Amino acid sequence: MDFSQSPKAKGLSEQLAAFMQEHVIPYEAQWHEEMSQLDNPWQVLPGIRALKEKARDAGLWNLFLPDEQLGQGLSNLDYAPMAECMGRSFIAPEIFNCNAPDTGNMEVLYHYGSAAQKDRWLRPLLAAEIRSAFCMTEPDVASSDATNMQATAIVEGDEVVLNGRKWWSTGVGHPDCQVVIFMGLTDPEADRHRRHSMVLVPLDTPGVKVERMLKTMGQLDAPYGHGEVSFTQVRLPLDAIIAGPGRGFEIAQGRLGPGRIHHCMRLIGLAEHALSLACQRAVSRQAFSKRLSDLGGNGERIAQARIAIEQARLLVLKAAWALDQHGVRQSMSEIAQIKVAVPSMALNVIDMAMQLHGGAGLSDDFPLAMAWTGARALRLADGPDEVHRALIARLELKPYLQANET
Ligand SMILES: Cc1cc2nc3c(=O)[nH]c(=O)nc-3n(C[C@H](O)[C@H](O)[C@H](O)COP(=O)(O)OP(=O)(O)OC[C@H]3O[C@@H](n4cnc5c(N)ncnc54)[C@H](O)[C@@H]3O)c2cc1C
Structure with a gap:
């Protein structure tokens, strides 16, 4: 087993560490202070937006994505020490466009999305023009079993209709959150692992409502946050389903x-x-x-x-x-x-x-x-x-x- 980084990753890691020292760590305490003064914490402070620009200009951007063109073409082993470096700070992952849940959602789109889905959602996510959330967990069922989800994603003609309630949807409070990935039951008769679908839902679709933002042990985790979201007769074209019906699990x-x-x-x-x-x-x-x-x-x-x-x-x-x-x-x-x-x-x-x-x-x-x-x-x-x-x-x-x- 060889855990050494590639020369490219080594160079980027050094650059990242220097950027953290010079720009991110000095700003962090100020960020906490500014956030604590806000009446509405669901906003991205100008300091964060400025650092994002700087990080992108420095080529320290989308480091998590293994694609040469869209990311930096790094392996998991290459990227791991960079994630460690960012983990030291609460604000760093976002600055390098490497924050959850957007990274996971970008990976889903990268691996399973159609060309149209990639163009509509992956491209702006990679550019950090928008943010996203992942809606799987439900308040009414034990969601540690992914096959348990009861919210529905029913195919009706050339549409898919969503109903149900999700919670702990991280990122749904972000002012730039425009899309969520919803996991719903499509065919209860199918094999346990083929029953659910994942659907891309624009947050402004009629029938989608953020009911409340949950606190984690007293903290809102703004500006990303964790929402409880209801879906009532949400109608979308069939091509909103990622990789087709039944592939959710x-x-x-x-x-x-x-x-x-x-x-x-x-x-x-x-x-x-x-x-x-x-x-x-x-x-x-x-x-x-x-x-x-x-x-x-x-x-x-x-x-x-x-x-x-x-x-x-x-x-x-x-x-x-x-x-x-x-x-x-x-x-x-x-x-x-x-x-x-x-x-x-x-x-x-x-x-x-x-x-x-x-x-x-x-x-x-x-x-x-x-x-x-x-x-x-x-x-x-x-x-x-x-x-x-x-x-x-x-x-x-x-x-x-x-x-x-x-
Ligand atoms: C801060 C935070 C962020 C989150 N972000 C997201 C998100 O973005 N999107 C999303 O969909 N979800 C998110 N979640 C939800 C999280 O994934 C679920 O809470 C988790 O999967 C457990 O599901 P549950 O809460 O329904 O617990 P349950 O399924 O009800 O389980 C409760 C407990 O039962 C026990 N248990 C369960 N299964 C077993 C087993 N096989 N053996 C022994 N004991 C067991 C465990 O002690 C478990 O903690 C987030 C949660 C938190 C706290």
């Missing part, structure tokens, strides 16, 4: 492979940042006539955090390598492993850093409380830990079960 599976690498590498960046803050605090503050780093088991905890981050990074790089070498289907266990291991690792590291900061760790003066909430959400978003563990166990037991049957 397959697309949902395909969408999540690279996305999980991105999420996990960003979390590693966040954990590194938390560890760095913990170390700065531990050597600069004293209690009982000693530095915090010399008190109790604090040094031990810092060491454990370093070990945990290194282990997690290697696991994610292995998953990225496996995905590049063998594709999603052959890397399902590795991808599920990181999705379980990394959010929990990040939570532990961030929690340790919060504790070392005392009361300050839970305040908004440090980014730790927000970081903890982001990591906690990822034990659920893109599927809860238990579902990934169940998959890992199934794959692990499969050969033994087969051997046992013969």
Whole structure:
């Protein structure tokens, strides 16, 4: 296994790190301050728009997309350290047009969209002229099972008609959000994995209503946010369905492979940042006539955090390598492993850093409380830990079960 980046990726990584230091990190605290003053937080601050322009001009744009023309032609292994670099900051992924959920939605369009769908939606998403959301999870059914979705996408002549209610639709609060990908039940009689369709729905279609914006542990996560969205007799032409009726489950599976690498590498960046803050605090503050780093088991905890981050990074790089070498289907266990291991690792590291900061760790003066909430959400978003563990166990037991049957 070779985890080294290509020369092109190495160059871009260095450029990205310099851009982060020079432009993004100095602006971040100001951004939080400006956002906290707004009566209406559902807007993109001019500072973000300016940095996006700068990043695009510097060629640090759409780094996640493996296409040479539309992105930078990077592999998952190439891109992983860049996602880590961006993950250190809450505002960075958007600045480089590498933020969820738009990246996942762009990948869906790239891999499964028709030429017309790409022209209408992928092109403006890649240019960051518009934003998007992914509407799969429903309040009324256990949505960790993607085959459970009850909202409907019924084909009627040359139209598809949508009805149902979704929630946790990340990004639907963004002022530039113009399209959502809706997953709905098309044929309840079909095989479990062929029942659902994915439909591209312009947000201003009659019958689509954002009912409310949910808070994640007290935070709105503006300007992207997480919405509850109702769909009532929403009529669209049949060509709004991605890759045709019945392909929804397959697309949902395909969408999540690279996305999980991105999420996990960003979390590693966040954990590194938390560890760095913990170390700065531990050597600069004293209690009982000693530095915090010399008190109790604090040094031990810092060491454990370093070990945990290194282990997690290697696991994610292995998953990225496996995905590049063998594709999603052959890397399902590795991808599920990181999705379980990394959010929990990040939570532990961030929690340790919060504790070392005392009361300050839970305040908004440090980014730790927000970081903890982001990591906690990822034990659920893109599927809860238990579902990934169940998959890992199934794959692990499969050969033994087969051997046992013969
Ligand atoms: C911040 C945030 C952002 C999100 N963004 C999006 C988005 O953009 N689009 C979208 O569609 N969804 C999004 N989600 C929703 C997320 O994907 C779902 O919450 C998740 O898939 C779980 O579905 P559920 O909430 O219906 O939980 P349920 O399916 O009701 O599961 C509840 C619990 O049951 C247990 N459980 C479930 N299955 C098993 C199993 N096999 N074995 C053991 N225990 C099990 C687990 O403890 C699980 O947490 C987001 C969620 C959050 C918190």
